[in-house]
Amino acid sequence: xxxxxxxxxxxxxxxxxxxxxxxxxxxxxxxxxxxxxxxxxxxxxxxxxxxxxxxxxxxxxxxxxxxx
Amino acid sequence: xxxxxxxxxxxxxxxxxxxxxxxxxxxxxxxxxxxxxxxxxxxxxxxxxxxxxxxxxxxxxxxxxxxx
Numbered sequence: 001x002x003x004x005x006x007x008x009x010x011x012x013x014x015x016x017x018x019x020x021x022x023x024x025x026x027x028x029x030x031x032x033x034x035x036x037x038x039x040x041x042x043x044x045x046x047x048x049x050x051x052x053x054x055x056x057x058x059x060x061x062x063x064x065x066x067x068x
Numbered sequence: 069x070x071x072x073x074x075x076x077x078x079x080x081x082x083x084x085x086x087x088x089x090x091x092x093x094x095x096x097x098x099x100x101x102x103x104x105x106x107x108x109x110x111x112x113x114x115x116x117x118x119x120x121x122x123x124x125x126x127x128x129x130x131x132x133x134x135x136x
Contacts, residue, residue, distance in 0.1 A: 013081055013083065015081065015083030015084060
């Protein structure tokens with residue numbers, strides 16, 4: 001199990017957080033997600049989670065992310 | 069058919085607009101809705117639409133509104 005933190009830009013509200021959560025929760029290996037629009041952060045906890053797939057999932061939700 | 073404009077505070081993004089649209093579209097008599105998060109406006113077009121019911125619908129979506 002490992003924890004990775006990403007910086008996400010463009011989230012403005014709880015709906016945005018929910019969109020990111022929905023997409024990232026579908027990524028293989030993801031166990032837990034903490035997403036915070038105000039701080040612009042996404043923390044992903046899981047097993048063998050592929051960073052590039054997380055970044056793609058955030059992009060699918062409509063936001064830009066990078067590893068912190 | 070009449071048009072009424074409301075000022076809505078708290079909407080930040082397209083998801084917020086969609087939430088307001090969803091609730092207000094369920095109000096009796098509503099035919100068309102224009103909602104703009106950036107401007108904080110909601111325009112309702114319809115027949116015999118009750119203003120108080122529109123305000124309650126916006127509140128249900130999680131935002132504050134008043135007639136402009």
